Amino acid sequence: MTGRLIGVGTGPGDPELLTLKAVRAILDADVIAHFLKRGRNGNARAIVAPHWPESAIELPLGYPVTTELDRREDAYKSEIGAFFDESARQIASHLDQGRTVAVLSEGDPFFYGSYMHIHVRLAPLYPTEVIAGITSMSGCWSQAGVPLMQGDDVFTVLPGTLELSDLSQRLAGTDSAVIMKVGRNLPKIRQALEAAGKLAGAIYVERGTMADAVVTPLAERDDSPAPYFSQVLVPGWTSRP
Numbered sequence: 001m002t003g004r005l006i007g008v009g010t011g012p013g014d015p016e017l018l019t020l021k022a023v024r025a026i027l028d029a030d031v032i033a034h035f036l037k038r039g040r041n042g043n044a045r046a047i048v049a050p051h052w053p054e055s056a057i058e059l060p061l062g063y064p065v066t067t068e069l070d071r072r073e074d075a076y077k078s079e080i081g082a083f084f085d086e087s088a089r090q091i092a093s094h095l096d097q098g099r100t101v102a103v104l105s106e107g108d109p110f111f112y113g114s115y116m117h118i119h120v121r122l123a124p125l126y127p128t129e130v131i132a133g134i135t136s137m138s139g140c141w142s143q144a145g146v147p148l149m150q151g152d153d154v155f156t157v158l159p160g161t162l163e164l165s166d167l168s169q170r171l172a173g174t175d176s177a178v179i180m181k182v183g184r185n186l187p188k189i190r191q192a193l194e195a196a197g198k199l200a201g202a203i204y205v206e207r208g209t210m211a212d213a214v215v216t217p218l219a220e221r222d223d224s225p226a227p228y229f230s231q232v233l234v235p236g237w238t239s240r241p
Contacts, residue, residue, distance in 0.1 A: 001098050002095050002096060002098065002126050002127070003030070003094060003095040003096070003097065003098050003099040003100050003101060003126070004095070004100045004101070004126065004127045004128070004129065005091065005095060005101055005103070005118075005119075005122055005123065005126045005127070005128045005129070006025050006029065006100065006101065006102045006103070006128070006129045006130075006131065007103050007105055007109035007110075007113075007115040007116075007118070007119055007128070007129070007130040007131065008022050008025050008026060008102045008103065008104050008105060008109070008131045008133070009022060009105055009107060009108045009109050009113075009130075009131055009132050009133015009134070010022060010044045010047045010048055010104050010105065010106055010107070010133055011047065011106075011107065011133050011134040011139070011209075012106070012107055012134055012135065012136040012138070012139030012140070012208055012209045013043065013047065013106075013136075013139065013207065013208065013209045013210040013229065014047075014139070014209040014210065015047050015048070015049075015050055017134050017139065017209060018047065018048065018051070019131065019132070019133065019134070021131050022048075022131050022133065023051050025102050025129075025131055026048050026051050026052070026053065026056075026102055027051060027053050028100065029053070029056055029100050029101065029102035030055075030056065030057060030094070030099035030100045030101070031056065031057040031058075031059055031091075031094045031099050031100070031101040031102070032048075032052070032053075032056045032057070032058055032059065032101075032102050032104065033059035033060075033061055033087075033090075033091055033101060033102070033103045033104065034058075034059070034060060034061065034103070034104040035061050035062075035063065035104075035105075035114045036060055036061070036062055036063070037062070037063055038062040038063065038064075042060070042104075043106055043229070044104035044105065044106045045060075045104065047104075047106070048104060057094070057099075059090060059091070059094070059101075061083075061087045061090070063080070063083065064079045064080070064082075064083050084114075084117040084118065084121065085121070087117075087118060088117075088118050088121040088122055091103065091118060091122065092122060092125070092126070095122070095126050103115050103118055105133065106133075106136070107133055107134070107135045107136040107139075108132055108133040108134070108135045109130050109131070109132075109133065110130065111135050111136075112180065115130075136180075136208065136229070136231065137157065137178040137180070137231060137233075139208045139209040140178070140205040140208035140209075140231045140233060141178075141205075141233055142208075142209070143205055143208040143209055143213055143215060144203050144205055144208075144215045144233060146203060146233060146235050147235070147237060147240070148176045148178070148233060148234075148235050148236060148237070149175065149176040149236045149237060150236070150237040150240065151237070153175040153176050153236040153237055154173075154174050154175045154176070154236075155174070155175070155176045155177065155178075155236070156170060156171075156173075156174040156176070156177045156178075157177070157178050157180065158170055158171070158177055158178070158179050158180070159179075159180050159181045160179050160180065160181045160182050160183070160185035160186075160188070160189050160232075161181050161185060164188050164191060164192055167179075167188065167189065167192035168191075168192040168195040168196050171192055171193060171195075171196035171198055171234065172195070172196040172197070172198075174234075174236075175236035175237075175238075176234055176235055176236030176237070177198075177233075177234040178231055178232070178233055178234070179231060179232040179234070180231055182204075182226040182230040182231060182232060183225055183226055183227075183228065183230070184225045184226075186221075186223050186224075186225065186226050187223045189218075189232055190218065190223065193218070193232075193234070198234050199218065199219060200219065201234065201235055202217070202218040202219070202232055202233065202234050203215065203216070203217060203218060203232070203233040203234075203235070204216050204217070204218040204221045204226075204230070204231075204232055204233075205230065205231050205232075205233060206226065206227055206229065206230045207227065207229045207230070208229070208231065210229070218232055
């Protein structure tokens with residue numbers, strides 16, 4: 001008998017946006033694994049802290065690199081690939097002992113989530129369940145109070161890490177968008193929005209749903225690097241009353 005692997009979406013930041021199903025999975029888990037930047041507490045860990053079971057084994061998984069290397073470099077791919085291989089091995093060792101392992105994932109596990117790297121390695125081998133979470137983008141547009149798309153509007157999710165020309169072209173070809181991975185890409189994102197004629201309506205959201213959330217028109221935000229938990233909203237629905 002092997003244990004069970006559960007990918008648990010923890011939502012965008014507000015602990016009250018955890019689903020009831022996620023809380024039940026956390027309370028029933030024998031082992032709770034979570035990702036974090038070395039030297040810091042992981043955000044997913046902080047979200048579930050009010051529900052953390054005292055009997056659970058904690059398995060922190062610290063990224064070897066985050067922004068120190070370009071994600072397109074071979075060195076980055078090698079290090080991060082080896083990290084996910086080792087993380088999967090650590091989780092599998094608990095599953096082989098019959099333990100239920102909950103792997104926390106900020107937002108939704110399959111929406112830019114680190115959990116998916118564990119899933120593709122272990123789901124073919126062990127009983128697995130994935131618990132959907134409220135995405136960061138829905139948390140951000142709810143925080144901003146701005147409806148993004150309606151009717152036949154085309155909605156696009158874009159990483160800010162795209163090249164300027166690609167980002168501009170994709171923004172021009174969609175009605176509404178959310179731009180993720182803002183960070184040091186903010187000046188480029190601003191240029192792309194301006195080229196697509198969508199800068200005026202763009203909204204910058206920082207730490208959406210968290211206690212220190214910031215919502216402001218992007219045009220009023222300077223070009224200093226944005227925190228990790230930041231997004232740019234590009235509303236559609238131009239015919240709204």
